[in-house]
Amino acid sequence: MLTMKAQAAITLCLALLLGGGALSQGRKPQSPVPSEFLIGRHTYFDFGPPMDYYELFVVHDRANSCEVERITLTPAGDACLAPPSLRIATGRIEDQMNGLLDRNPCSIPEKDLNRERERCKNCLRYGGADVVMQVSCGGQTRKIRMDILDRDMFDPTPRTPEHTSWTMKLLGKLDSILDDRVMDRSIFEPPKPQELFPSDNRAPLVENIRQGKYDDLFGKVPDKLSQLLLASSVKPATPSVDLLSSTPFRPIAFDLPAYPRLATMVRAEGEVNIKFDVNAEGGVANLEFLSGQPLLRGTIEQSVKRWSFPREAVGREIRATLRFATNCPAPHP
Numbered sequence: 001m002l003t004m005k006a007q008a009a010i011t012l013c014l015a016l017l018l019g020g021g022a023l024s025q026g027r028k029p030q031s032p033v034p035s036e037f038l039i040g041r042h043t044y045f046d047f048g049p050p051m052d053y054y055e056l057f058v059v060h061d062r063a064n065s066c067e068v069e070r071i072t073l074t075p076a077g078d079a080c081l082a083p084p085s086l087r088i089a090t091g092r093i094e095d096q097m098n099g100l101l102d103r104n105p106c107s108i109p110e111k112d113l114n115r116e117r118e119r120c121k122n123c124l125r126y127g128g129a130d131v132v133m134q135v136s137c138g139g140q141t142r143k144i145r146m147d148i149l150d151r152d153m154f155d156p157t158p159r160t161p162e163h164t165s166w167t168m169k170l171l172g173k174l175d176s177i178l179d180d181r182v183m184d185r186s187i188f189e190p191p192k193p194q195e196l197f198p199s200d201n202r203a204p205l206v207e208n209i210r211q212g213k214y215d216d217l218f219g220k221v222p223d224k225l226s227q228l229l230l231a232s233s234v235k236p237a238t239p240s241v242d243l244l245s246s247t248p249f250r251p252i253a254f255d256l257p258a259y260p261r262l263a264t265m266v267r268a269e270g271e272v273n274i275k276f277d278v279n280a281e282g283g284v285a286n287l288e289f290l291s292g293q294p295l296l297r298g299t300i301e302q303s304v305k306r307w308s309f310p311r312e313a314v315g316r317e318i319r320a321t322l323r324f325a326t327n328c329p330a331p332h333p
Contacts, residue, residue, distance in 0.1 A: 031106035049077040061097040080328035083236035091177035106137035237327040246320040249313040257299035
């Protein structure tokens, strides 16, 4: 026979076991830290153009590191100077997903995110970033949205809330291993051909953009990513320089001058008329400009001094006309 004390102990154990089971059934299972995620950043400024930049980062957990791929899509700032561009960058972070994330994004309460996004409803914004993390949580795709304000980026004491600050630190880690951040890009530097038409633009992430899978990722933004991708594949017009005439002799060897960058920026073009003498070595001497846009003259002087003429041209005066054309469509009024 069990004593009263033993019976009470058994009853208590059963109650604890049953109660614990009921509590565990009532709790939602905690999602594990994801092995991959996508994060999009729409950075915007009140100066430009371009005034908007769109970036997609895809991060995969590997054995002892994280693999990062970034796609940057930039709308046209100018039809010729800054056409729409697609840039692809890849890198590796020597840390596993747990260390990179520093927390489980699936465990961030939605109410906290909403409160952070409503902290500045009626503020004037001169720049900032819309950020969306897309991650699988318990078999369901979750979109975690956060707003980075201009004061978060530029104010020395921004008072950035917890989860927005965490997002900025995460993006900072990704940016640190990839060159060419939009904040560091110069509007005066033309994109390189390999940036306009990268050889690996059939990557899976690019293909998903092409199919419109991320067109609604950011919500209400000025551009659709699929349309930007299409626009970036159209080769822009390039400036041209032609030697229209050279009398009474044409050079037997000559390089055409480069189109000055400043001249293309202000769309300076037209014909430039010059005259010069041919010296005893068949080279150019006493170069003089007769007419034409002053912005075009610097590169002409550099290239014409390298021209050479046949022996019968020695001692003769040559008059030549060069034509510069930006080939750009007229800007919208």
